[in-house]
Amino acid sequence: MxxxxxxxxxxxxxxxxxxxxxxxxxxxxxxxDDTRPPDGSVRIGLYETAYLAGGPERVVDLAMVLMAAQRRLHPAHTGWTTVVDPQGRDGMERDLITAVGPDGQCRTGDLRQALVESPAVREIGARLALAGLATPAAVRERxxxxxxxxxxxxxxxxxxxxxxxxxxxxxxxxxxxxxxxxxxxxxxxxxxxxxxxxxxxxxxRWATPAGREVLREVRIPGPGDERQLLTAVAVSGPSAVPDPLLRAALRAPRR
CATH class of the missing domain: 1.20.58 (Methane Monooxygenase Hydroxylase; Chain G, domain 1)
Structure with missing residues (x-):
């Protein structure tokens, strides 16, 4: 036997x-086969930094923190997220508002799951992969x-x-x-x-060696700069959020 x-x-x-x-x-x-040097013309903003550091989920964290800091979104520690301002200022925010739905409120776990596969997040990953800074999604998944x-x-x-x-x-x-x-x-x-x-x-990893070089050059602004929190979240994730209730809201599990 x-x-x-x-x-x-x-x-x-x-x-x-x-x-x-x-x-x-x-x-x-x-x-x-892909011997192209990294494309230095690609703009590396906060969303791109977040993707290289933590992938699609980090991009979602950043978008939610950004809108919450501007009081246009209210992610509650109870597991629900409410849209306060339904006017998205970029593709990521518009995808977020669409994912919440017409009622303006949904479970945070459902929202995060929908946003991870949103067109805006996929576009960021594809653009960084073409630039040689991010590992192609298919390669990483395999x-x-x-x-x-x-x-x-x-x-x-x-x-x-x-x-x-x-x-x-x-x-x-x-x-x-x-x-x-x-x-x-x-x-x-x-x-x-x-x-x-x-x-x-x-x-x-989400970032290629060239992408990790880009991350190493990222500097978190000092106190008083409004980008300090957003840059810290992009690089380190929800653990950089000082508000414990917002941290709990961002870590809402998927259903």
Missing amino acids: WLLLLLAACTVTVLSCVHLVGVVAAADLSAE AVDAVSRVRRSLLLTVVLLGACLGLGEGGGGQLPAVLSWFSLPLILGSGTLLMSRVDVRPYT
Whole structure:
């Protein structure tokens, strides 16, 4: 019985590791083919900074903080967001107001989920990717999914090993053999994850190396500058918001 469970663990682990290697190889080839230098003509504003630092969700955080600071939006810690001024000043704000709906109020988690996929956010990501500053969304999604598969295969191996031991498969002097054979998929999966921290990590970040250079040049204004809070949120996320109620509102979970 334990041999069948071992076969399942080895099969899942090998397939997930091969898939991860294939994703990295494809991403490397794509990066080699795209030899264009980063486009320095792209304007890097607060929304672009937020995307490079934290992706679409950070852009949503910034838009909500900006409108809340101007008292045109009221994200409540109760989990609801209310539009105070229905006149959007840019594409991001117009998408936000549209996502809230005609009633002018909706659950914050639903709003955030809708905004992450909004046209304005996708346009920011696509423009930064074309400029060589952001990792293309498709590449990042494949890399993150491949790493998750290897992690799930490790968890499955541990579960199957526990099942073997729970069923008494290690009895009769077989315990050393069971542990030894199950160590193989565990070592393969763990080793692949360790290597992925070097080979895959660049493709799981929102910013490319050039984008991270841009982020390193960002300076948060000093006290008294109205852009201080917005820049801090763009770089660090909701943790930079001093108001605990607004922080709680921004962290409303998705439904």
